[in-house]
Amino acid sequence: xxxxxxxxxxxxxxxxxxxxxxxxxxxxxxxxxxxxxxxxxxxxxxxxxxxxxxxxxxxxxxxxxxxxxxxxxxxxxxxxxxxxxxxxxxxxxxxx
Amino acid sequence: xxxxxxxxxxxxxxxxxxxxxxxxxxxxxxxxxxxxxxxxxxxxxxxxxxxxxxxxxxxxxxxxxxxxxxxxxxxxxxxxxxxxxxxxxxxxxxxxxxxxxxxxxxxxxxxxxxxxxxxxxxxxxxxxxxxxxxxxxxxxxxxxxxxxxxxxxxxxxxxxxxxxxxxxxxxxxxxxxxxxxxxxxxxxxxxxxxxxxxxxxxxxxxxxxxxxxxxxxxxxxxxxxxxxxxxxxxxxxxxxxxxxxxxxxxxxxxxxxxxxxxxxxxxxxxxxxxxxxxxxxxxxxxxxxxxxxxxxx
Numbered sequence: 174x175x176x177x178x179x180x181x182x183x184x185x186x187x188x189x190x191x192x193x194x195x196x197x198x199x200x201x202x203x204x205x206x207x208x209x210x211x212x213x214x215x216x217x218x219x220x221x222x223x224x225x226x227x228x229x230x231x232x233x234x235x236x237x238x239x240x241x242x243x244x245x246x247x248x249x250x251x252x253x254x255x256x257x258x259x260x261x262x263x264x265x266x267x268x269x
Numbered sequence: 270x271x272x273x274x275x276x277x278x279x280x281x282x283x284x285x286x287x288x289x290x291x292x293x294x295x296x297x298x299x300x301x302x303x304x305x306x307x308x309x310x311x312x313x314x315x316x317x318x319x320x321x322x323x324x325x326x327x328x329x330x331x332x333x334x335x336x337x338x339x340x341x342x343x344x345x346x347x348x349x350x351x352x353x354x355x356x357x358x359x360x361x362x363x364x365x366x367x368x369x370x371x372x373x374x375x376x377x378x379x380x381x382x383x384x385x386x387x388x389x390x391x392x393x394x395x396x397x398x399x400x401x402x403x404x405x406x407x408x409x410x411x412x413x414x415x416x417x418x419x420x421x422x423x424x425x426x427x428x429x430x431x432x433x434x435x436x437x438x439x440x441x442x443x444x445x446x447x448x449x450x451x452x453x454x455x456x457x458x459x460x461x462x463x464x465x466x467x468x469x470x471x472x473x474x475x476x477x478x479x480x481x482x483x484x485x486x487x488x489x490x491x492x493x494x495x496x497x498x499x500x501x502x503x504x505x506x507x508x509x510x511x512x513x514x515x516x517x518x519x520x521x522x523x524x525x526x527x528x529x530x531x532x533x534x535x536x537x538x539x540x541x542x543x544x545x546x547x548x549x550x551x552x553x554x555x556x557x558x559x560x561x562x563x564x565x566x
Contacts (some may be wrong), residue, residue, distance in 0.1 A: 174565070176351075193417045194351050198563055210344055211420070230290060 177203040178220040178228060181211050191223050200224075281410035281480040289355050289413050297479050300355040303372075303413055304481055309349030310367050310374040316342045317545050318382040318391060327385065334431050338392070341424045348417045355413065368550050370537040375399075377460050379539025386446075386453035389439060392432025394457065397497055398464045400425045401489050402482075410480035440504045447505070454501070455509045462510075462523065463531040465489040494521040 174196045180189040182242065192211055197203035203222050211217050241247030270278070274294045280287070286346045287293065293301075316339045323339070326332040350360050364374040377395050378497030382388060403422050409415040439446040447556075471477045484492075498521070501508055534542070 176355075191416060192420065193348055193413070194350065194353070194355075195347075195457075202563060206347075210348065214424075216423075232290070 174198055175203075176225040177207065177209055177222045178225055179207050179222065182219045182221075182229070183217060187220050189219070195222075216243075226249040275513055278479070282478075284408075284413065284480075286410055286412040292546075296475075297481075300357055300475055300479060301414070301481055302353055302358055304476065305353045305356065305414060306358065306366075307351055307373050308373070309346050309353055309363070310372055311378060312342050312346035312349060313367075314374040314378045314545060314549065317382070317548060318378060318390060318541075322385065322388045325385070326388075328329055331435070335388070338428055338431060341428070344420050345424070348421065352411075352414050352417065352477055364553060368546055369552070370546075373535050373537075376463055376531055376534045376539070377457075378459075378493065378545070379534045379542045380460055381541045383456075384453060385435075386439065386459070389432055389435035389450060390453040390457045392428055393436050394432070394454075394461055394501075395464075395496060396425060396428045396432055398461055398489075398493050401464065401492050401496075405482055405484045405489065408480075408483040427564050436504070440506075451506055454506055458509050459527060459530070460534075461493075462490070462526040463528070463534075465493065491521055494523070495519075507556035 175198070176194050177200075178194050179192045181192040182189045187219050189212055195203055195206045195210060200222065207220050207222055211220055273292070274296075276299070277287075277292075319335055320339055323332055323335050326335050348362060353363060354360055363372065365372070377391070377398075382391065382459060400422060403418060403425060406417055406418045407422065415523065436450060439450050466486040468487040468490075469485070471488070474482070474485060476482040477485060495515075498508060498513070498515075510524050514522050516522060524529055533539075537546075539545075
């Protein structure tokens, strides 16, 4: 039987987060069971039911081209700042 | 231990979690599966002691609340069996193993529910003991399990309130009603003290090693005593253990629980084991047409 992954949104405007899954022969049964599991106390404003087969998962994050300039850890400010100050003959600016 | 397993172990021991699609060491998968399967079995079998009282509950409100609780627990079983299925064991096989005694369920569900006092003690104290173990699973290294525990713990909080309400109604009632609660507490105390398992040191517990559980057995029992003994005593009830006392350092001392009884009960020799499993078998058979018609849909 197909597995449907259930994502729930607690209140309007909030992100959908993964809550669990139900097995059901089709979307009609999945709808009925997910409502019972994740909505019978008014704890969800909406549910997304996604057949597991439709989930395209990405987990490998190759970085062959060294793209770290897109990230904060891609810059080593501290050491360069020390050298720049040394050349200018200044010390660290007082925090304002 | 190979390098990959070693890395996995370090990851979970540092508080890391893993997903269903991640590589899992065989030992981890097997232990986790066995644990989740027992949890699922316990939710399923745990409705039976209460189900017996739906028709006999004293008011319509109590019947409805009890029915709702039964629905919640069966729902928890469904969620847990889903987790176990994804770990590789077919549901039909789990149903069969439960009936044949190959897999286990919690000790407290092997005992009879003699009176309405038992229903109150189960809903209040058995659920309280269970929620302590269940809250510790919110930090489980297996993320899909940890996620469904959020919903389960949330619903358990209603159950404790329901149980407390039943107990308070009895304790504010007649002398007979108060005696009913005391008598039920006397019978349930031993199973409750056995519930969290033998005091195996945390570091020797493989469930802690793999961070499936986030606390040791004795830690859970101490937490139970700390939270609930004062609540029991304030109602004028007596805990049936003369040795029970809280030391100055905060540690509870108590009479050594009967670990032989626990072992015997969970391996299928409890006073109500056979009857409950027979009922389960009857319903599995009787309702097979539902599964067949859903599958035919």
